[in-house]
Amino acid sequence: MxxxxxxxxxxxxxxxxxxxxxxxxxxxxxxxxxxxxxxxxxxxxxxxxxxxxxxxxxxxxxxxxxxxxxxxxxxxxxxxxxxxxxxxxxxxxxxxxxxxxxxxxxxxxxxxxxxxxxxxxxxxxxxxxxxxxxxxxxxxxxxxxxxxxxxxxxxxxxxxxxxxxxxxxxxxKDNYPAPSATRMEEWRKRIGPRFFLFVGVIRYYKGLHILLDAARGTDYPIVIVGAGPIEQELKRRADEQGLRNVIFLGTVSDEDKAALLQLSYAIVFPSHLRSEAFGISLLEGAMYGKPMISSEIGTGTSYINNHGETGLVVPPSDPEAFRQAMQQLWDNPGQVQAMGTRAQARYQKLFxxxxxxxxxxxxxxxxxxxxxxxxxxxxxxx
The missing domain is CATH 3.40.50.2000 (Glycogen Phosphorylase B;)
Incomplete structure (x- = not known):
């Protein structure tokens, strides 16, 4: 056929x-x-x-x-x-x-x-x-x-x-490269042992301005992978807010993306508009056994990330709620591990x-x- x-x-x-x-x-x-x-x-x-x-x-x-x-x-x-x-x-x-x-x-x-x-x-x-x-x-x-x-x-x-x-x-997952031990160690040294990760094209509906606002007053690393139309605008905003814990990596190779997904502590996905109909990079996090933080926008993001089971789902356009969700996961490594395990099991079952x-x-x-x-x-x- x-x-x-x-x-x-x-x-x-x-x-x-x-x-x-x-x-x-x-x-x-x-x-x-x-x-x-x-x-x-x-x-x-x-x-x-x-x-x-x-x-x-x-x-x-x-x-x-x-x-x-x-x-x-x-x-x-x-x-x-x-x-x-x-x-x-x-x-x-x-x-x-x-x-x-x-x-x-x-x-x-x-x-x-x-x-x-x-x-x-x-x-x-x-x-x-x-x-x-x-x-x-x-x-x-x-x-x-x-x-x-x-x-x-x-x-x-x-x-x-x-x-x-x-x-x-x-x-x-077999379509994703297995990162070398050398590459993994390079990223560990560059970013540290624990970090939140966003992966995606940097577009208006991705809600990254919400993530930057949520990062204010925190000190845990937040890594942003991807490029797009509003990338420079977001970088200026981060500089103006003095966000030294937010790291923009731009576009990376498939091997580097796989390494970062594997090393990350949890996935952050602040998309706040229905233009985000599914969230493939959110699903990539689940595939690698990572808990997720996303917003409830009535789309596939909340089908991938089931609140309380595979991660946390917060109201859209709410930096305070997003900050509290990051704080909850940061302070509870046991919960992070359990949610990540369930996220990967949900991927295997449905996705x-x-x-x-x-x-x-x-x-x-x-x-x-x-x-x-x-x-x-x-x-x-x-």
Whole structure:
């Protein structure tokens, strides 16, 4: 069975949560007999086609960006060509140009949409886009929400309960490098034996200003890994507040990230807006057996981090509550160890890439059946 994933960016150039989800799906689906390909946009699509860790990535020229939406004239023709060759088209929402491409090319293959997030930031433009969005969601065969929390709280998904199922995002720890003993020791010497860790792209909805406010008056190390649009603004804020215990590392290698996850005391994840629909870096912490501190925003973050079991969940945009949660974990190493153990067990039960791949393979077969096809038929090209 051949599946085409369609999204505006991909991990070969960009490392956000949706890109990571597509990557994990491409890697884990092969065990279920699925051949995955990706079509994405690029500032410099040379080469136009490449192999990325075992799967094919097709790249077309990004022509312009409007409100975080990439547009490409050549993508329409390429999408039509590739969709004709595969058995299922797998869309990743939100990306309004994708909806447009679906209708302009008159795509008629079995289709699945992973609904990663509501559109939160561009409320005025959303009003203009809403008719196209609903027409698109009406037209696809199946919709996937990444957590029961998001399905329950999304006003958009409320209108599609009959065609929506929950498949949580999963990770495969084997895809993460094992850091060398030398690298581990280097980080121990540089940061110390205990530290809180944040990992992620530094965007407006990550709530890092809340974390900085929570750090005031404390002395435990807080390490921030990642880069992004508001990175310099946050660094200035930390300097103005005299936060010598906050360490900005910027972008690090995969080996260094794995080392920091392994060495960290606990994960801090202060995202305060629904734009944070799941929280893959939060899940990475659980995968490494770390307790978590996150905010209750009605999304997948509170599905990963179950309050009192795997960590602590506090009200959003509340630096004092976040500070108290950090203090509680800092002062109670036994609780930290127990929560970390339970976090890792929850990951193993609900969030492995193997489970995600098997769940999507079942969904793909169900969608083919809606069109009167079987997996055997598509494999034989009949």
């Amino acid at each position: 051949r599946v085409l994933h369609f999204y505006k960016t991909y991990r070969s150039e960009s490392y956000g949560g949706i890109e990571q989800t597509i990557y994990q799906l491409c890697k884990c689906s092969s065990a279920s007999g699925i051949e995955s390909e990706v079509l994405t946009l690029s500032d410099n699509p040379d080469p136009a086609e490449l192999m990325y860790e075992g799967h094919k990535v097709h790249r077309v020229k990004l022509d312009l960006q409007i409100a975080s939406t990439g547009f490409s004239f050549t993508a329409l023709k390429r999408f039509a060509q590739l969709a004709a060759e595969v058995d299922i088209v797998h869309y990743h929402f939100p990306w309004p140009f994708m909806d447009l491409a679906h209708f302009v090319t008159r795509m008629n293959k079995p289709s699945v949409v992973t609904y990663h997030s509501d559109i939160v930031r561009y409320k005025t433009l959303l009003q203009l886009y809403r008719p196209l969005m609903h027409r698109f969601l009406d037209s696809v065969d199946a919709i996937v929400a990444t957590s029961p929390n998001y399905l329950q709280t999304s006003s958009v998904l409320a209108g599609y309960r009959d065609k929506t199922q929950v498949i949580p995002i999963g990770l495969d 492995t890439a193997r489970l995600m791949g098997e769940s999507y393979a079942t969904l793909y077969r169900d969608v083919l059946a809606m069109h009167g096809q079987t997996e055997t038929q598509v494999s034989l090209g009949t």
